[in-house]
Amino acid sequence: MCKLNDNYLKLQGRYLFASIAKKVANFKKSNPHKKIISLGIGDVTQPLAPVIIxxxxxxxxxxxxxxxxxxxxxxxxxxxxxxxxxxxxxxxxxxxxxxxxxxxxxxxxxxxxxxxxxxxxxxxxxxxxxxxxxxxxxxxxxxxxxxxxxxxxxxxxxxxxxxxxxxxxxxxxxxxxxxxxxxxxxxxxxxxxxxxxxxxxxxxxxxxxxxxxxxxxxxxxxxxxxxxxxxxxxxxxxxxxxxxxxxxxxxxxxxxxxxxxxxxxxxxxxxxxxxxxxxxxxxxxxxxxxxxxxxxxxxxxxxETGKEQIKKQIDYYKNNAKIILEGLKSAGYSVYGGVNAPYVWLKTPNNMTSWDFFYYLLEKANIVGTPGSGFGPMGEGYFRLTAFGTYENTVEAVERIKKL
Amino acid sequence: MCKLNDNYLKLQGRYLFASIAKKVANFKKSNPHKKIISLGIGDVTQPLAPVIIxxxxxxxxxxxxxxxxxxxxxxxxxxxxxxxxxxxxxxxxxxxxxxxxxxxxxxxxxxxxxxxxxxxxxxxxxxxxxxxxxxxxxxxxxxxxxxxxxxxxxxxxxxxxxxxxxxxxxxxxxxxxxxxxxxxxxxxxxxxxxxxxxxxxxxxxxxxxxxxxxxxxxxxxxxxxxxxxxxxxxxxxxxxxxxxxxxxxxxxxxxxxxxxxxxxxxxxxxxxxxxxxxxxxxxxxxxxxxxxxxxxxxxxxxxETGKEQIKKQIDYYKNNAKIILEGLKSAGYSVYGGVNAPYVWLKTPNNMTSWDFFYYLLEKANIVGTPGSGFGPMGEGYFRLTAFGTYENTVEAVERIKKL
Structure with a gap:
C-alpha cells in the first residue's frame, strides 16, 4: 500500500503567490470594471529586447x-x-x-x-x-x-x-x-x-x-x-x-x-x-x-547590443522603483530598499497587519501588492511593492496611494 | 557542519547515456576520420515540422x-x-x-x-x-x-x-x-x-x-x-x-x-x-x-496541419524501425520490439555481453547502440537500436551490420 510523504501535509496554506492570485481573481470577478494595477508578484512587463527576439x-x-x-x-x-x-x-x-x-x-x-x-x-x-x-x-x-x-x-x-x-x-x-x-x-x-x-x-x-x-x-x-x-x-x-x-x-x-x-x-x-x-x-x-x-x-x-538594450530595460524598472520610493516617502510612509533591487518594502500605516493593508490597498486603490507577513513573521506590518509595472501604471499607482 | 545526503554515494557509476557519450567521444578522438552512425541515445534527427516553426x-x-x-x-x-x-x-x-x-x-x-x-x-x-x-x-x-x-x-x-x-x-x-x-x-x-x-x-x-x-x-x-x-x-x-x-x-x-x-x-x-x-x-x-x-x-x-505533418515524421521513424527489424532478422539476429515503438531490441550474437557487443559494433561497424545491461541485469546479452536516425544512416547502419 502506497504511503504518503507526510512532510507535505505540514506545509502551511497555499503557496503565497498562488494564494494572492486567487484573491485577486475573486476581486476581479466581483469588480469587473475596476482597473487593477499589480505591483504584487515580481513579474516583468516590458517586452523582450530586440536582440533577444x-x-x-x-x-x-x-x-x-x-x-x-x-x-x-x-x-x-x-x-x-x-x-x-x-x-x-x-x-x-x-x-x-x-x-x-x-x-x-x-x-x-x-x-x-x-x-x-x-x-x-x-x-x-x-x-x-x-x-x-x-x-x-x-x-x-x-x-x-x-x-x-x-x-x-x-x-x-x-x-x-x-x-x-x-x-x-x-x-x-x-x-x-x-x-x-x-x-x-x-x-x-x-x-x-x-x-x-x-x-x-x-x-x-x-x-x-x-x-x-x-x-x-x-x-x-x-x-x-x-x-x-x-x-x-x-x-x-x-x-x-x-x-x-x-x-x-x-x-x-x-x-x-x-x-x-x-x-x-x-x-x-x-x-x-x-x-x-x-x-x-x-x-x-x-x-x-x-x-x-x-x-x-x-x-x-x-x-554588446544586448548589454545596451538590457541596460535600458533595467534603468526603466529602476526609475519605477525611484518613483515608488520617493512617492511613498512624500506621502509619509517609512520605506526601504528600492536602490539596489526592484522591490520597495514599506511599513504599513497605523500598525495595520500586512493582510489588512493588502485588502485595504486592493479595495480602496485597486492596487495589488504582497503582504510582508507572507514572507515570515518579521515581515508582519510590512508590505512589498515591485518596480516591474509599466511606468504609466507605476505613476498612477503611486498617485492613488498618495490620495488614500 | 553540513552533512551529505549519503544516498547519492550509493549511485552506481555514471548515468548510462552520459557514460556512452564519453566512450564515443574517446573513440572519435582516436578515429577522427571514421563516420560514426549513432543509433544509441533516443534523440530525434528530423527538424521540427513547419507548423511548429x-x-x-x-x-x-x-x-x-x-x-x-x-x-x-x-x-x-x-x-x-x-x-x-x-x-x-x-x-x-x-x-x-x-x-x-x-x-x-x-x-x-x-x-x-x-x-x-x-x-x-x-x-x-x-x-x-x-x-x-x-x-x-x-x-x-x-x-x-x-x-x-x-x-x-x-x-x-x-x-x-x-x-x-x-x-x-x-x-x-x-x-x-x-x-x-x-x-x-x-x-x-x-x-x-x-x-x-x-x-x-x-x-x-x-x-x-x-x-x-x-x-x-x-x-x-x-x-x-x-x-x-x-x-x-x-x-x-x-x-x-x-x-x-x-x-x-x-x-x-x-x-x-x-x-x-x-x-x-x-x-x-x-x-x-x-x-x-x-x-x-x-x-x-x-x-x-x-x-x-x-x-x-x-x-x-x-x-489539423500539425497532425498531418507529425504523422509523416512518425511514419518516417517507423519505417526506419522496420528497416532495422527486417535487416537484422535477415542477418540472423533475434529481434524484438520495433512495431509499436521506435526501439529495436536484439539478442547479441554468440552470447557476447552487451558491452562487448557495444565495443564490437563501435569498432567494427562504427555504429553506436545502447548496451542492454545498462538497463538492468535482464538486459544483459541484449542491445538497443533506435529508429531515430536519418533514413540514409539507418539503411547504411543495417548494411554495415549485415556485413559483419
Whole structure:
C-alpha cells in the first residue's frame, strides 16, 4: 500500500503567490470594471529586447532545417552560453569560474528548491526572516524543518535571522550554528542588500562552522551602489562554502522564457565529497536540459547590443522603483530598499497587519501588492511593492496611494 | 557542519547515456576520420515540422511587443495547451480528463524523477527489468532502494519484474506486493508493449494492493496495433491508481525544445490524501512554468496541419524501425520490439555481453547502440537500436551490420 510523504501535509496554506492570485481573481470577478494595477508578484512587463527576439527567430529557423536542427542539449548547457556567462558575469568582476562549474537551468526556482536534495535530512537550515518562501517550503517537503508553531509562525528546526530596520536588514550571525544558510542579496522581499564587507563576514562565518551557503543572486542586475558584490565569489573563501543561483528573469525579462544558472565550485565539499560532482549527477538524472532556442536568447543578452538594450530595460524598472520610493516617502510612509533591487518594502500605516493593508490597498486603490507577513513573521506590518509595472501604471499607482 | 545526503554515494557509476557519450567521444578522438552512425541515445534527427516553426515564430513576435508579451506562465500550464491535450490525447480515446488534472512540464524526465517525492521513503518500488535508469536512480537518491548487490546488479529493496522473450516482455505480477509500480509502454528499452487486456490486469493488481502506478507513455505516438492502450486511462479503474507521464520529445521531435505533461487524476489517493493537490503544491513551489513559446509550439502539434505533418515524421521513424527489424532478422539476429515503438531490441550474437557487443559494433561497424545491461541485469546479452536516425544512416547502419 502506497504511503504518503507526510512532510507535505505540514506545509502551511497555499503557496503565497498562488494564494494572492486567487484573491485577486475573486476581486476581479466581483469588480469587473475596476482597473487593477499589480505591483504584487515580481513579474516583468516590458517586452523582450530586440536582440533577444532576433536570437530567438534565428535559432527557431535552425530548428526547422535538418542540417541545423538541435536535439537534446548538452546535459549541463551549451558551451556558447556558459562561456558568455563566465566572461560577462564573472571574469568581468575578477572572478575565475571554470566551465564545468556552470549548470544552465530553466530559472532559479527549481534549483533553489532542489539543491537541498544533496544534503542529509539531519541538517539544520538558516533563513532570513522575512524570506522568499521556496527555501523553507522545499525543506519542509524534505522533512528538515521540524514542527510548525502557528502562534510564533516558525518551524522548530529552522534558524531564523531577523532582517528589520533595527539591524538595517543585515542578518546577524545566528546564536546556533546552522548547516545550510540561504541568503538572497539584493534581497527579495525587502529590496535591501548588504555591503561586500558585510557579506564577507557571513562567508567567513560559513567557512568557520563548515556550513554551505545557498546564495540567490536573482536581482544582481539592479545593483546601483559600488560596495555591493555582484557575485558572492567576490568574497574571499566563498568558493569553499557557497553555491550561487542566478537568473535571466529579472535581468533580461525572461520570466516567461525561463533561463538561469547555478554555480557549484569544485572546491566546495560537504562530508569530504565534491558537491559539483553530485550536482552533475542530479542534473544528468533528473533534468533534460534547457531549450536550445532559450540558451541562444541568453547568449544574446551578453552581446554588446544586448548589454545596451538590457541596460535600458533595467534603468526603466529602476526609475519605477525611484518613483515608488520617493512617492511613498512624500506621502509619509517609512520605506526601504528600492536602490539596489526592484522591490520597495514599506511599513504599513497605523500598525495595520500586512493582510489588512493588502485588502485595504486592493479595495480602496485597486492596487495589488504582497503582504510582508507572507514572507515570515518579521515581515508582519510590512508590505512589498515591485518596480516591474509599466511606468504609466507605476505613476498612477503611486498617485492613488498618495490620495488614500 | 553540513552533512551529505549519503544516498547519492550509493549511485552506481555514471548515468548510462552520459557514460556512452564519453566512450564515443574517446573513440572519435582516436578515429577522427571514421563516420560514426549513432543509433544509441533516443534523440530525434528530423527538424521540427513547419507548423511548429510557424507557431514558434509567431509567439516569439508576441514576446517582443508590450501588448502581447507574456511573463510567468500560469503555474500548471496555459489553458490553450491543456485543452488541446485533453481533446487530442484523451477525449479522442473516450477518456475524460479535467483541466486541473493536467500539469504542463518541460519533458518527462524531471517529473519521472520527481514524482517519488510525494511518497514516503518507506515505500517499496517495483520496476521492469530491463528498465529506463531514471526511475531507479531517483529512488536511490531518495534512499528508497536499500543496498546494491554488485554481483546480482540489484538493489535489496527494489522489486524487479523481468521482461524477457520468455514472458513475451509482459511483466508478471510480482510475488511481493510493491507500493509504487513504474511502467513504460510502449517500452523503453525493449520496444515491446502490452495489450489492453494485459495492462488491465496490472491496473487491477495495483488497485487491489493499493499501489500507485507511474505510467510513462513517452512512445505512445508509435503505437501501430489496435489492441494497445494509448493512455492507461483506457483501463477501468486506472484513475484510482495511476499517474501518467507524456512527452512531445518523440511524438513531435521536441527533444531540444522540451515539453511534456503529467496527468494526476483527482480520484487518485494515497494515505487518504489526493495526490493531485500535493502535486499541484510541488509544482507551485518548485517549478516556474514552461516557456510560453514552447507551449504554443505544443498547441500547434494538435492542429489539423500539425497532425498531418507529425504523422509523416512518425511514419518516417517507423519505417526506419522496420528497416532495422527486417535487416537484422535477415542477418540472423533475434529481434524484438520495433512495431509499436521506435526501439529495436536484439539478442547479441554468440552470447557476447552487451558491452562487448557495444565495443564490437563501435569498432567494427562504427555504429553506436545502447548496451542492454545498462538497463538492468535482464538486459544483459541484449542491445538497443533506435529508429531515430536519418533514413540514409539507418539503411547504411543495417548494411554495415549485415556485413559483419
Amino acid at each position: 532576433e536570437a530567438l527567430h534565428s535559432s527557431v529557423d535552425e530548428m526547422g532545417h535538418k542540417d541545423t536542427f538541435k536535439g537534446y542539449a548538452p546535459e549541463f548547457g551549451y558551451e556558447f552560453l556558459k562561456n558568455a556567462i563566465i566572461k560577462g558575469d564573472y571574469n568581468s568582476r575578477g572572478v575565475d569560474i571554470s566551465i564545468d562549474e556552470v549548470f544552465i537551468n530553466d530559472g532559479i526556482n527549481a534549483d533553489a528548491g532542489n539543491i537541498q536534495e544533496l544534503f542529509s535530512v539531519d541538517n539544520k537550515i538558516a533563513v532570513c526572516d522575512p524570506v522568499y518562501p521556496v527555501y523553507v517550503d522545499s525543506n519542509v517537503m524534505a522533512g528538515r524543518t521540524g514542527t510548525y508553531d502557528k502562534d510564533a509562525q516558525r518551524w522548530s528546526e529552522v534558524i531564523y535571522m531577523s532582517c528589520t530596520p533595527d539591524n538595517n536588514f543585515v542578518p546577524d550571525i545566528p546564536e546556533e550554528n546552522p548547516d545550510i544558510i540561504y541568503l538572497c542579496f539584493p534581497n527579495n522581499p525587502t529590496g535591501t542588500t548588504v555591503t561586500k564587507d558585510q557579506l564577507q563576514l557571513l562567508v567567513d562565518y560559513a567557512n568557520k562552522v563548515e556550513a554551505v551557503i545557498v546564495y540567490d543572486g536573482a536581482y544582481e542586475a539592479y545593483i546601483s551602489e559600488d560596495n555591493v558584490c555582484h557575485t558572492i565569489y567576490e568574497c574571499d573563501g566563498a568558493k569553499n562554502c557557497a553555491v550561487e543561483l542566478k537568473s535571466f528573469s529579472k535581468k533580461a525579462g525572461f520570466t516567461g522564457l525561463r533561463l538561469g544558472y547555478t554555480i557549484v565550485p569544485k572546491e566546495l565539499k560537504c562530508s569530504g565529497v565534491s558537491l559539483n560532482r553530485l550536482w552533475a549527477r542530479r542534473y544528468g538524472t533528473k533534468y533534460n536540459g534547457t531549450p536550445y532556442i532559450v540558451q541562444r536568447a541568453g547568449e544574446a543578452v551578453y552581446s | 510557424e507557431a514558434l515564430h509567431s509567439s516569439v513576435d508576441e514576446m517582443g511587443h508590450k501588448d502581447t508579451f507574456k511573463g510567468y506562465a500560469p503555474e500548471f500550464g496555459y489553458e490553450f495547451l491543456k485543452n488541446a491535450i485533453i481533446k487530442g490525447d484523451y477525449n479522442s480515446r473516450g477518456v475524460d480528463i479535467s483541466i486541473d488534472e493536467v500539469f504542463i512540464n518541460d519533458g518527462i524526465n524531471a517529473d519521472a524523477g520527481n514524482i517519488q517525492e510525494l511518497f514516503s521513503v518507506d515505500n517499496k518500488i517495483a520496476v521492469c527489468d530491463p528498465v529506463y535508469p531514471v526511475y531507479v536512480d531517483s529512488n536511490v537518491m531518495a534512499g528508497r532502494t536499500g543496498t546494491y548487490d554488485k554481483d546480482a546488479q540489484r538493489w535489496s529493496e527494489v522489486i524487479y519484474m523481468s521482461c524477457t522473450p520468455d514472458n513475451n516482455f509482459v511483466p508478471d505480477i510480482p510475488e511481493e506486493n510493491p507500493d509504487i509500480i513504474y511502467l513504460c509502454f510502449p517500452n523503453n528499452p525493449t520496444g515491446t508493449t502490452v495489450t489492453k487486456d494485459q495492462l488491465q490486469l496490472l491496473v487491477d493488481y495495483a488497485n487491489k494492493v493499493e499501489a500507485v502506478i507511474v505510467y510513462d507513455g513517452a512512445y505512445e505516438a508509435y503505437i501501430s496495433e489496435d489492441n494497445v492502450c494509448h493512455t492507461i486511462y483506457e483501463c477501468d479503474g486506472a484513475k484510482n491508481c495511476a499517474v501518467e507521464l507524456k512527452s512531445f520529445s518523440k511524438k513531435a521531435g521536441f527533444t531540444g525544445l522540451r515539453l511534456g505533461y503529467t496527468i494526476v487524476p483527482k480520484e487518485l489517493k494515497c494515505s487518504g490524501v489526493s495526490l493531485n493537490r500535493l502535486w499541484a503544491r510541488r509544482y507551485g513551489t518548485k517549478y516556474n512554468g514552461t516557456p510560453y513559446i514552447v507551449q504554443r509550439a505544443g498547441e500547434a502539434v494538435y492542429s
